Amino acid sequence: MKHLGTGIGWRPEIADAVERMPGVDWVEAVAENLCPGHLPDSLLRLRERGVTVVPHGVSLGLGGADRPDETRLAALAERAQLLGSPLVTEHIAFVRAGGPLTASQPLEAGHLLPVPRTRDALDVLCENVRIAQDALPVPLAVENIAALISWPGEEMTEGQFLYELVERTGVRLLIDVANLHTNHVNRGEDPAKALDELPVEAIAYVHVAGGFERDGVWHDSHAHPVPEPVLAILSDLAARVSPPGVLLERDENFPAPEELERELAAIRERVRTKAPVSGESATVTAPDAGATEPVPDPVAAPDPARQRLALAQTAFLSALVAGTPAPEGFDRARLAVQSRALTGKRADVVAKVAPELPEILGASYRPEFFAYAQARPMSGGYRRDAMDFAERLLLAGQPEDAEARGALTRWWLERSGPAPLDARPVTRWLRAARFALRRG
Numbered sequence: 560m561k562h563l564g565t566g567i568g569w570r571p572e573i574a575d576a577v578e579r580m581p582g583v584d585w586v587e588a589v590a591e592n593l594c595p596g597h598l599p600d601s602l603l604r605l606r607e608r609g610v611t612v613v614p615h616g617v618s619l620g621l622g623g624a625d626r627p628d629e630t631r632l633a634a635l636a637e638r639a640q641l642l643g644s645p646l647v648t649e650h651i652a653f654v655r656a657g658g659p660l661t662a663s664q665p666l667e668a669g670h671l672l673p674v675p676r677t678r679d680a681l682d683v684l685c686e687n688v689r690i691a692q693d694a695l696p697v698p699l700a701v702e703n704i705a706a707l708i709s710w711p712g713e714e715m716t717e718g719q720f721l722y723e724l725v726e727r728t729g730v731r732l733l734i735d736v737a738n739l740h741t742n743h744v745n746r747g748e749d750p751a752k753a754l755d756e757l758p759v760e761a762i763a764y765v766h767v768a769g770g771f772e773r774d775g776v777w778h779d780s781h782a783h784p785v786p787e788p789v790l791a792i793l794s795d796l797a798a799r800v801s802p803p804g805v806l807l808e809r810d811e812n813f814p815a816p817e818e819l820e821r822e823l824a825a826i827r828e829r830v831r832t833k834a835p836v837s838g839e840s841a842t843v844t845a846p847d848a849g850a851t852e853p854v855p856d857p858v859a860a861p862d863p864a865r866q867r868l869a870l871a872q873t874a875f876l877s878a879l880v881a882g883t884p885a886p887e888g889f890d891r892a893r894l895a896v897q898s899r900a901l902t903g904k905r906a907d908v909v910a911k912v913a914p915e916l917p918e919i920l921g922a923s924y925r926p927e928f929f930a931y932a933q934a935r936p937m938s939g940g941y942r943r944d945a946m947d948f949a950e951r952l953l954l955a956g957q958p959e960d961a962e963a964r965g966a967l968t969r970w971w972l973e974r975s976g977p978a979p980l981d982a983r984p985v986t987r988w989l990r991a992a993r994f995a996l997r998r999g
Contacts, residue, residue, distance in 0.1 A: 561645040563611060563764055563804025565827045567819065570809070574601035576816035582823065585611035587806055590638050590647070591618055598641065606642065613764075614638040616649040621687045621701065622674035623653035624660055624869035632694040639697050646698045646763060648733045649691070651684065651724075656876040660869035666876050667937040669905050675710035675871065676720040679864040688728045700731035700763035705741035705779035707897045710875075711888025717748065718756020725761045732757070735766035736792040737779060737808075743788075744777035745893075750792045754799060764804030767793055767826050776896055782811035785822055790829055797833035805830055880936040902932045905944065913945035919966045920958060927952060946974060 564584030569577055571592075577583060578601055586605060593602075593614065602612055616635050619627055639647045652671035657663045674680050692699050701724075703717060715723070721732060734757070739750040767790075769783035785807070796802065805826055809819065877883040879898045885891045906928040910917045917924040931948050949971045958964050 561611075561803065563613075563645075563806075565823060565830075566611075566764075566804060566806040567823060568615075568806060568808045568810070569602065569605075569612070570813070571599065571601075573809070573813050573816070573819070574599065576819065577601070578604060580816065580820055580823070582827070583610065585613065585804060585806070587613045587615045587648075587808075588642075590614035590616045590635055593638050595637055595641055602642070611645065612642045613644050614642060614647050616647065617671065618654060619649045619691070620652065620654040621649055621691060622651050622680065622684050623655060623687075624683060624865045624872055625655075625658065627687050627690050627694075629694070632691060636695050639695065644697060646700055646731065647695055648700045648702060648763070650702045650704050651721075652704045653872055653876075656869065656873040658869075660866055661873045663873055663877075664936070665938050666873065666880060667939065668876055668880065668901060669908065669937055669941070670901050671704045672872075672876065672879075673704060673706035673708070673710065675868075676713040676715040676717065677710075678714060679868050681715075681720060681723060682864050683868050685724060685727045688724070688730050692728070692730065698731055698763070700733045702733035702735055702766065703738050705735070705738040705745075705777075707745050707776060707900070708890055708893040709746045710871075716753070716756060717742070718753045722756060722758050725758045730761075731763035732761045733764055733766060734762055734796065734802075735768070736796060737766065737768040737770060737785070737789045739792050740786075740789045741770065741777045741779045744772065744775075751795060754792075754796055759796070759800040762800060762802050764806060765793065765796065765802045766806055766808055768808040776893075778900070780811070781808050784814075784818075785825070790825065793826065794829045794833045797830045798835065801834045802830065877936075880932075882933060902929055905932055905937060905941075908941050909945045909948065912941045915970050916945060916949065916967075919963050919970065920952075921963075923958065927957070946971065 565582060566585035566587060567577055567580070567583055569586040569588045577586060586602075588602060593599075606612055614635065616631075619631050619635065621627060635647055635649075638644075650671050651674055653674060654669075654671060655665065655667050658665045674684060688699065688701065703721065724730060725732065736750075739748075739753055742748045742753075743750050767785055768779065768781045769785045769789070770777055770779045770781070771783050772778070793805070807819070807823055807826055813819075871886070874883070874886045875889070878885045878889070878894055879901055885894050906925055909928065910924070920927060928948060931951050935947060935951070937944050949967055952958065953964070953968060953971060956964075958967065
């Protein structure tokens with residue numbers, strides 16, 4: 560595996576600072592935020608200097624019941640080739656559910672959700688990983704995620720689940736030590752036990768990030784300093800194996816460059832001082848998952864497994880975003896926390912992709928969006944979500960302020976295109992509004 564060194568997550572908000580930071584060996588960029596024909600000049604300059612750039616996918620949903628989308632896979636492959644990347648990374652998570660496998664409305668989470676650690680889920684994940692590996696021009700590494708809640712009836716620990724995934728597919732691992740800490744606080748899982756069971760020799764690199772605790776729940780925010788418990792887990796991992804790369808993630812609330820440099824220095828020091836003695840390697844044995852027979856290695860997950868997983872994930876996601884009853888065995892209080900967190904993130908992202916909306920609506924933006932989201936699960940992207948939100952407000956005669964309502968109408972019309980969306984009453988109303996605005 561290529562030695563990466565110490566890196567930082569590249570984000571447009573800190574692009575200039577990253578270019579000037581000493582000791583940055585590589586960067587990671589969110590794949591979906593990169594347009595192949597218009598790569599940011601900052602990334603191009605870093606590449607020209609020999610800095611490795613790794614595309615990090617967030618929307619593939621390898622842990623979902625459906626097979627990976629060919630278009631998303633092709634886009635990820637294209638970005639890896641354009642950047643000359645040694646590998647690409649994604650998550651062990653699902654991000655959407657519903658659709659043909661369940662004959663129900665497609666639902667989008669807008670967030671990475673945990674996969675149940677069951678045999679069905681493992682079979683489906685293994686096949687999905689193989690499909691992705693075949694479609695990508697470079698090796699794939701998959702990341703463990705943070706979660707607020709646990710699935711009932713799980714059959715394996717996280718370490719056991721990841722060990723079998725690696726054994727059956729040969730996929731590399733991206734281990735996020737901040738996520739191990741999150742799962743320790745939220746689900747009572749021991750990070751040391753997880754590291755004991757992991758195939759540490761399969762680690763491609765490591766993520767380190769910050770978060771915060773509120774009411775006994777740890778939120779993996781990527782917007783706060785890295786806390787000592789996360790650094791302690793990094794030290795534990797580095798004492799077992801020398802990771803090829805370690806990367807600091809920060810997505811929001813960016814501090815001064817000097818603070819980021821101090822965090823990078825602390826991360827570098829933990830890895831350096833805890834590294835195993837030269838020539839020494841960790842001994843890894845297969846964890847006991849309670850089975851004595853050989854681990855099955857099917858070519859493809861049976862359709863019944865996909866359908867069972869689809870039904871379970873759809874019921875779970877529907878409870879989070881559509882207000883349906885919580886599936887049996889789930890912690891209802893934690894589901895409510897997760898549901899609010901998803902809606903909050905949805906509102907934040909819509910505000911980023913359509914910044915005019917909070918400007919037009921002011922303080923009423925978030926309460927209005929929360930009311931909209933409770934009645935309208937997301938089934939498309941965030942830009943579609945922004946349009947639907949504005950349409951709902953206009954249909955209801957909102958906002959009450961005539962000037963704001965006029966601004967929102969103009970915003971919607973400018974983005975809806977010349978053709979009506981469909982035959983709903985809003986089409987006739989907005990067609991009339993468009994005509995009136997043109998005459999004015």
